Amino acid sequence: MSSQAAPASAAAPINRPMLTVSIMLATLIQTLDSTIANVALPHMQGSLSASQDEITWVLTSYIVAAAIATPLTGWLSDRLSVKRLLSLSIAGFTIASAFCGLSETLAQIVGSRLLQGIFGASLVPLSQSILLDINPREKQGQAMAVWGMGVMVGPILGPTLGGWLTDSYNWRWVFFINVPIGAFALFGVLTFLPAREPKHGVKFxxxxxxxxxxxxxxxxxxxxxxxxxxxxxxxxxxxxxxxxxxxxxxxxxxxxxxxxxxFFRYELLKDRNFATGVSFIFVIGAVMYATRALLPPMLQTLMNYPVATTGLVTAPSGAGTMIAMMFAGRLLKRFDARLMLLAGFLISAFALWQMMHYTIVLSASDIVWPGVIQGFGLGLVFVPLSALSFSTLTPELRADGTATYSLMRNIGSSIGISIVQTLMTRNTQIAHADLAANVTAFNPALQSMLPNGSTYDMAVLNQSITQQAAMIAYLNDFKLMFVATLLVVPLVLLIRPTKKAPDESLAHAAMD
The missing domain is CATH 4.10.860 (DNA Excision Repair, Uvrb; Chain A)
Structure with a gap:
């Protein structure tokens, strides 16, 4: 499957800044939508007369559709050309977003979310492939830093933006916000991305x-x-x-x-850097992204943070990621990429160690700084890993490679989130049982309350026990993520830096 975007040396000049802005806008709306609707679910539930179980299909329909459609990216980019596929994906995603905002029933919004997932599946892998193709080798580290910002920061800012839109307007604007952004992105792609002839002979x-x-x-x-x-x-x-x-x-x-x-290009697995990078991004998704799923419910259910405030105190982690990515390209010029990966994992582990010591009473700084530190570590990991994974991959395999890379990251993220949520529920029950076992007439601290306590007193006591049990479960999850992060550090040894020469190596990519 060949990439149709022109390389930097193509005869027709390419307006790289405008093209980069356009495709990053397309990436942003797709990554934002992976989390922006989460905080609006309770509002959708009432508006659409859906049960709690039914409203979750607003999320799962999008995720499942995107997961199934992502592997199609390679074949479709050959069959239609990258420009046509990207334009169709942006237009379809934007229209589906408008349909989501206009939905009046659960069936309508679930159907619209399915369309969103199908059209949006190609946006992230295509954006990565195009950025690699339009930039010379010495600038691909910088290009991956820019791409990483859109991919990593979108899900982080999603809850903040979604909470603000829901509180200030209503849940429909969570989807309507995509319309103007998508329109700008579509205009930019149609204007600045060179057209290439598709491969009509490619069989499906x-x-x-x-x-x-x-x-x-x-x-x-x-x-x-x-x-x-x-x-x-x-x-x-x-x-x-x-x-x-x-x-x-x-x-x-x-x-x-x-x-x-x-359908699958097995040649991808013959490239050691790519095969190792795909394994690594799967682990990163499973280990690191899962922590993002823990903080919002912890703050809202245990500490009664409003939706908007929860978004504000968790959003700065995105600032840490952006700061790291701004410098990561320059650092690749001076340091072995494996050292950057090691530093990023250790910094992230330190942030998780701080989270392991959370209590029921937390100040805003207690939440913000560990998030910023973890985001910084994540940025240090993402840029060198992306650059090295594709440094030895031939251009004709890039669209297939970027689709596989994105798919493995998403599956790893899903597995990690499922694990921590399952452990959260079960550990809360176990901790509640352990704590409640001490609530007896033989406990001196409770002897005066139990025999004569009112129903209200007992309800308050049970609520306190439940709160403490949930906090213990959250801390256990953070501890699990901390240990898992340290355990994957040795995988850094599997990454090979790009071979000579220094002026052609992504490991020595310079940023202007």
């Missing part, structure tokens, strides 16, 4: 896509609904797990026997 591997899409969709649905349905205690979850396993087994067998006719 329907069986490979069907088996991979079914495996990803069933697995994603299992992860999204597992916590609600008590995992393998539910028939639905067992069916989804079996379906995912069988479909993936068929996909592996088909890929191994179909050769070049396979």
């Amino acid at each position: 591997d329907a069986f490979g896509f069907a088996t991979l899409g079914l495996a990803i969709g069933a697995f994603q649905a299992m992860l999204d609904r597992g916590e609600q349905l008590d995992w393998f205690g539910s028939l639905e979850i067992r069916i989804e797990a079996i379906l995912a396993a069988i479909s993936f087994a068929f996909f592996i067998a088909h890929t191994a026997t179909a050769g070049r006719k396979s």
Whole structure:
């Protein structure tokens, strides 16, 4: 699958600044929508007359559709050309966003979110592929820093922007905000991205896509609904797990026997840097992104933070990420990328160590600074990893490679979030039982309350126990993330720096 974006040396001059702004706007609306709707769910639930279980399909429909459609990016970019595919994706995503805001029923918004996921699936991998293609090798580190800002900061700022829009206007503006941004992005892509002829002879591997899409969709649905349905205690979850396993087994067998006719480009796995980078980004998604899912519910349920305030105190972590990415390209010029990865993981581990010592009473600075530190560490990890993963990949494999890279990051994130949420629920129950076991008439601190305590007193006592139990569960999750972060540090040794020469190496990429 070849990338259709012109390289820097193409005959027609490329307006790199305007093209970069345009495709990053497209990336921003896609990444924002992965989290911006989360804080508005309670408002949607009342407006659409949906149950708590039903309203979660507003999130899961988008995630599942995007997961299934992402592997199509490579084939579609060959078949349609990158410019046509990107333009179609932006236009479709923008229109689907408008439909989401205009929805009056649950079925309408779920259908619109499915369209959002399908059209938005190609935006992130295409933006990465285009930035790599339009920049010379010595500037690709800088390009990956710019791309990383959009990918990493979007999900972080989503809850803040979503909370503000919901409080100041209503939940529909969570989706309407995409319309003007999408329009600007579409205009920029149509104006500044050079057109290239598509490859009409590329055949579509329907069986490979069907088996991979079914495996990803069933697995994603299992992860999204597992916590609600008590995992393998539910028939639905067992069916989804079996379906995912069988479909993936068929996909592996088909890929191994179909050769070049396979939907998946197995040549990607022959590139050691890319194969290692994909494994690494999966771990990063599972270990680091999961912590982002813990703070908002902790602040809102345990400490009664309003939605808007929760967004304000968690958003500065995005500032840490942006600061790190601004300097990461320059640091790649002077330091081994593996040292930057090591430093980023250790900094993130230190932030998680601080979170392990949270209490029920927290000041704003107690929340902001660990977030900024973790964001800084994440920025140090993301830029060198992205640059090294694609440094040895041939241009014709980039669109397939970026799609696979994005897919593995998203799956890793889903797995990590599912794990911490499951442990959160179960550890809260365990901690509650342990704490309640001490609430007896034999406890001197409670002897005066228990025999004569009113129903109200006992309710207040139970609420306090529940609050403390939930806090213990959150701290256990932070501890798990801390340990897991330290355990993946040795994987840095699997990354190989790009070989000589220094003037051609991404490891020595300079920033003007």
